[in-house]
Amino acid sequence: MSNSSSITEFLLLAFADTRELQLLHFWLFLGIYLAALLGNGLIITAIACDHRLHTPMYFFLLNLSLLDLGSISTTLPKAMANSLWDTRDISYWGCAAQVFLFVALISAEYYLLTIMAYDRYVAICKPLHYGTLLGSRACVRMAAAAWGSGFLYALLHTANTFSIPLCQGNALDQFFCEIPQILKLSCSDIDYLRKAGLIVLSVCLFFLCFVFIVLSYVQIFRAVLRMPSEQGRHKAFSTCLPHLAVVSLFISTSFFAYLKPPSISSPSLDLVMAVVYSVVPPAVNPLIYSMRNQELKDALKKLIQWILHHQQFLEMTLRTSCFITFPGMELLLQKCSCRSWVMWGSQSCGGAPELQLLHFCLFLGIYLAALLGNGLIITAKACDHRLHTPMYFFLLNLSLLDLGSISTTLPKAMANSLWDTRAISYRGCAAQTFFLFLVVAEYFLLTVMAYDRYVAICKPLHYGTLLGSRACVRMAAAAWGSGFPCALMHTAHTFSIPLCQGNAVDQFFCEVPQILKLSCSDSFLREGGLLLVTGFLSFGYDVFIVLSYVQIFRVVLRIPSEQGQHKAFSTCLPHLAMVSFFASTSMFAYLKPPSMSSPSLDLVLAVLYSVVPPAVNPVIYSMRNQELKDALRKLIRHFFSSHELHTSLCK
Numbered sequence: 001m002s003n004s005s006s007i008t009e010f011l012l013l014a015f016a017d018t019r020e021l022q023l024l025h026f027w028l029f030l031g032i033y034l035a036a037l038l039g040n041g042l043i044i045t046a047i048a049c050d051h052r053l054h055t056p057m058y059f060f061l062l063n064l065s066l067l068d069l070g071s072i073s074t075t076l077p078k079a080m081a082n083s084l085w086d087t088r089d090i091s092y093w094g095c096a097a098q099v100f101l102f103v104a105l106i107s108a109e110y111y112l113l114t115i116m117a118y119d120r121y122v123a124i125c126k127p128l129h130y131g132t133l134l135g136s137r138a139c140v141r142m143a144a145a146a147w148g149s150g151f152l153y154a155l156l157h158t159a160n161t162f163s164i165p166l167c168q169g170n171a172l173d174q175f176f177c178e179i180p181q182i183l184k185l186s187c188s189d190i191d192y193l194r195k196a197g198l199i200v201l202s203v204c205l206f207f208l209c210f211v212f213i214v215l216s217y218v219q220i221f222r223a224v225l226r227m228p229s230e231q232g233r234h235k236a237f238s239t240c241l242p243h244l245a246v247v248s249l250f251i252s253t254s255f256f257a258y259l260k261p262p263s264i265s266s267p268s269l270d271l272v273m274a275v276v277y278s279v280v281p282p283a284v285n286p287l288i289y290s291m292r293n294q295e296l297k298d299a300l301k302k303l304i305q306w307i308l309h310h311q312q313f314l315e316m317t318l319r320t321s322c323f324i325t326f327p328g329m330e331l332l333l334q335k336c337s338c339r340s341w342v343m344w345g346s347q348s349c350g351g352a353p354e355l356q357l358l359h360f361c362l363f364l365g366i367y368l369a370a371l372l373g374n375g376l377i378i379t380a381k382a383c384d385h386r387l388h389t390p391m392y393f394f395l396l397n398l399s400l401l402d403l404g405s406i407s408t409t410l411p412k413a414m415a416n417s418l419w420d421t422r423a424i425s426y427r428g429c430a431a432q433t434f435f436l437f438l439v440v441a442e443y444f445l446l447t448v449m450a451y452d453r454y455v456a457i458c459k460p461l462h463y464g465t466l467l468g469s470r471a472c473v474r475m476a477a478a479a480w481g482s483g484f485p486c487a488l489m490h491t492a493h494t495f496s497i498p499l500c501q502g503n504a505v506d507q508f509f510c511e512v513p514q515i516l517k518l519s520c521s522d523s524f525l526r527e528g529g530l531l532l533v534t535g536f537l538s539f540g541y542d543v544f545i546v547l548s549y550v551q552i553f554r555v556v557l558r559i560p561s562e563q564g565q566h567k568a569f570s571t572c573l574p575h576l577a578m579v580s581f582f583a584s585t586s587m588f589a590y591l592k593p594p595s596m597s598s599p600s601l602d603l604v605l606a607v608l609y610s611v612v613p614p615a616v617n618p619v620i621y622s623m624r625n626q627e628l629k630d631a632l633r634k635l636i637r638h639f640f641s642s643h644e645l646h647t648s649l650c651k
Contacts, residue, residue, distance in 0.1 A: 039286030108150025373618030402614035437487025
């Protein structure tokens with residue numbers, strides 16, 4: 001290519017060569033992106049809605065959240081699309097737009113962090129002049145200056161970068177259009193040095209901002225350490241340390257990414273540094289700012305409570321009694337951030353709010369991934385006529401059951417971690433126990449799916465007869481229906497037993513074995529016998545599944561065509577992996593010997609059989625299934641048909 005005008009597109013760096021790793025990167029980035037959207041969106045909404053947060057500090061924090069949303073939305077969606085659709089290209093103008101927006105938003109964010117340091121300096125070192133120096137007009141002008149300077153700075157860099165002739169190909173060693181990577185394609189060292197000189201000049205400007213921030217915090221710490229009140233020092237540090245942590249993370253990673261010696265530069269190191277300075281800060285900033293800021297946490301709690309004010313889990317009063325036999329009573333659920341699993345009589349585990357927020361964010365990422373993954377499978381199955389087959393009909397039902405089961409347990413656990421509570425009403429606990437029938441129905445459905453694969457591979461000529469549309473509907477209805485009587489029997493039996501061992505349940509949701517530990521008499525053995533019968537029934541399903549797959553593998557290994565064997569395995573192995581994981585964890589959780597039972601082991605097993613399968617099922621079933629991947633790709637392209645992302649991929 002003689003110059004940049006002959007380049008119509010650039011090739012971005014691929015995260016991995018194998019399809020499985022590409023999908024893994026897609027789901028990882030999707031979780032980070034959704035966490036960033038939710039965290040920054042909550043902060044923006046809380047500041048806008050709570051009049052107590054209408055102060056200069058929170059006004060600048062609102063602008064920081066807007067910049068974070070913009071910067072991560074400039075780079076990550078394209079990277080996720082490339083991983084999902086196994087492509088690398090971005091159009092020339094799309095690359096120019098990405099450079100302009102990313103540089104503008106990152107630069108504006110840096111200027112805004114400098115302004116926020118000045119805000120803290122005035123608030124702590126010159127509190128009597130705070131209203132004068134940081135009035136509403138002054139704050140608006142400072143924020144406008146940060147945004148405006150960022151856009152002017154980006155315009156200068158973008159125009160200069162794309163005016164340089166490029167003749168070293170069109171492959172960029174980065175997952176987005178980064179200026180240093182584009183400059184490596186320049187035709188001569190003169191052009192590169194001219195642009196590099198502009199970057200060094202910019203770094204000097206940023207260094208001056210950094211010196212201003214450091215000097216501001218030197219004055220702040222001197223003033224804080226002279227405060228006689230320990231409470232005053234704690235309040236001052238709670239507003240300054242989050243900002244200092246964000247500044248340190250942002251500056252150290254971005255400076256190292258752009259100023260590291262060429263001798264230690266490598267594509268893998270450049271990729272890691274780019275992720276750290278462009279992806280991590282927008283995702284963790286909301287967590288850092290809300291972790292030690294009580295006003296912001298109170299506003300977020302008030303906002304979420306207002307949104308969910310009709311939900312039953314807002315009941316916060318903890319009652320105690322000897323017997324839990326009437327609907328007004330509450331149970332105490334184990335919080336996921338608790339380190340002392342059995343100390344229910346003394347104190348709650350609220351002494352570690354950072355761990356509670358960490359578990360909240362972790363479960364939130366898992367929950368959003370499960371919602372998105374299963375939602376995509378359901379939509380793709382409904383919209384693509386090629387997937388109107390028995391196998392995908394059962395997969396649709398599996399996704400519906402996964403959505404129901406994870407929505408029964410995880411939202412309450414997240415609410416407990418976020419709001420530092422453990423209470424669930426008696427009726428709420430009974431409802432949660434009953435709706436876990438979805439897990440029983442899912443196990444029955446996995447057995448039906450094994451039969452579907454057996455008929456498809458071992459008796460293909462009878463497939464249309466044995467698995468017609470009516471037969472499929474009846475089997476699915478039987479799976480759903482079998483869960484209801486089983487759940488009704490267990491729920492009615494469990495909550496008819498007198499409970500007098502307190503009201504603390506050693507689990508993050510209402511699990512039958514944990515409730516039975518509170519019983520007054522040997523009625524535990526009676527319900528335990530019922531659980532044992534259920535376990536033997538599940539074992540019968542396991543035997544049927546194992547025998548089905550023994551026959552399947554015998555037939556597949558006799559297929560002369562390697563392509564035929566690969567296609568058969570691609571439809572069977574995901575199902576077998578999911579059945580093995582689900583059956584082993586759930587059966588061990590319910591049938592393990594009491595001697596090896598412990599609260600921590602019970603918690604891990606409960607997470608493995610109730611939380612992990614709904615989140616990973618979409619990945620497992622789509623990883624080796626080309627038809628499903630094509631349908632998902634077609635669906636997502638349809639959603640983004642009007643976007644430049646779609647047009648560049650369809651050329």
